[in-house]
Amino acid sequence: MSHSDITAIRGLHYLSGEPVTVTMTSGKISGIHKEEGPQAGDENLPWLAPGFVDLQINGFRGLDFNTIPIAKGTAKSVTSALFEEGVTSYYPTVITNGDDAIEQALRSIAGECREDAATAAGVAGIHLEGPFISPEDGPRGAHGRSFTKAPDWELFLRWQEAAEGRIKLITLSPEWPGTAGFVARCVEHGVQVSIGHTSATDEQIMEAAAAGARLSTHLGNGAHLMLPRHPNYIWAQLAQEELWTCVIGDGFHLPDSVLKVVRRVKGKRAILVSDAVAFSGLAPGTYESHIGGRVVLTPEGKLHLEQSPGILAGSAQMLQSGISHLVYKGIASLSEACDMASVHPAAFMGLPAAAGLAIGAPADLVAFEWTGSRLKLMQTYKHGNRVYTRAGTDC
Structure with missing residues (x-):
């Protein structure tokens, strides 16, 4: 599977709820960077999970x-x-x-x-x-x-x-x-x-x-x-x-x-x-x-x-x-x-x-929103490639 030019995605880490930027290189998660202080648009960030x-x-x-x-x-x-x-x-x-x-x-x-x-x-x-x-x-x-x-x-x-x-x-x-x-x-x-x-x-x-x-x-x-x-x-x-x-x-x-x-x-x-x-x-x-x-x-x-x-x-x-x-x-x-x-x-x-959302793990990720009653999938990544994007979303 070839790797696309998608290298990073911002969102809320599903374990901590903190805003992070996840970088992906050669099919693996290469970095998870916590952000210092609130930034514009944080209220619209998706959740990120394995x-x-x-x-x-x-x-x-x-x-x-x-x-x-x-x-x-x-x-x-x-x-x-x-x-x-x-x-x-x-x-x-x-x-x-x-x-x-x-x-x-x-x-x-x-x-x-x-x-x-x-x-x-x-x-x-x-x-x-x-x-x-x-x-x-x-x-x-x-x-x-x-x-x-x-x-x-x-x-x-x-x-x-x-x-x-x-x-x-x-x-x-x-x-x-x-x-x-x-x-x-x-x-x-x-x-x-x-x-x-x-x-x-x-x-x-x-x-x-x-x-x-x-x-x-x-x-x-x-x-x-x-x-x-x-x-x-x-x-x-x-x-x-x-x-x-x-x-x-x-x-x-x-x-x-x-x-x-x-x-x-x-x-x-x-x-x-x-x-x-x-x-x-x-x-x-x-x-x-x-x-x-x-x-x-x-x-x-x-x-x-x-x-x-x-x-x-x-x-x-x-x-x-x-x-x-x-x-x-x-x-x-x-x-x-x-x-x-x-x-x-x-x-x-x-x-x-099994490593989950961690550095070195496969870059297999989902981005979603939680409505309070159900999970609504926004994007899916496989080996760092964005393989699905719900119409009308842009993470």
Whole structure:
């Protein structure tokens, strides 16, 4: 990716609220200069924060990483479109499907990354969500039951070869016999393991964590409608100190009380994800889903089955909406919510962006205004290049 002549941007540091000038050189932050005293125009300065990192993108704006064959240019188009949402790094998510279909999806995404440097810069890795998940109704979610199966190391290696080594995160359920050994092998090969879509016992979750599992995928979703008070697999995952926790913070998937508990319990190990499906980024309306029939996207951003408004059909809100919800509801401060969508996921995945807004960190930045109820993105920078500017803004 070539570097533009954009070398500096003024704004309010998202951690301190102080006016700063951030300089960018050769794709990295080369300086953060505090300003002495107020200057003209300070009241109009945008907030500056690290670019958002999304561990779970199933699709965006009608493009889908799970409709086989994947349309040519999907990864490239999604990468570019996500800049308008402030997402500078993300993990295309391939879900439970037939063995060959998963291989085709992985091969397609990897091929686009190999052929296009800008796509490769945005795609930090691939998230394989399934098929080694629970076959039970509820925990399985919308994943096809006929494709769920026990972890298979040889099959995983076949998929990793198709992905050209880009599978960096896998979601599975430890309820299958032999899962601990599979988890250990993944970790040895540099793949992070997340527990999700599970009906596992406390003991099975503890065993997976002991083997190296370190994350919970969209905790509280992909679960039975009714659970015992205790023990249950949500409490068990919250109690495992080794496990980081991903949550969908759109206000539809989880009650605010749950979001608050996760943030309080996990602290810097709490991560926001969008889990966005292909209908995210589209206008409100009725759409046809290849896995759930007709779905409705409301003006408020809720995606539900047309015949059952109470049943969600996936997530259609992006990370900036999750940040807005957490801050507006008093669940997190602006800086804490931004970190949950940027520094925390980057730290979990071992990305350089974990350094945040600091000298030497990648020059992946967002500039935004806070209206008091929501974040409004103004600009996005990737490797020091200004890759998005909202019409009518000039930072």
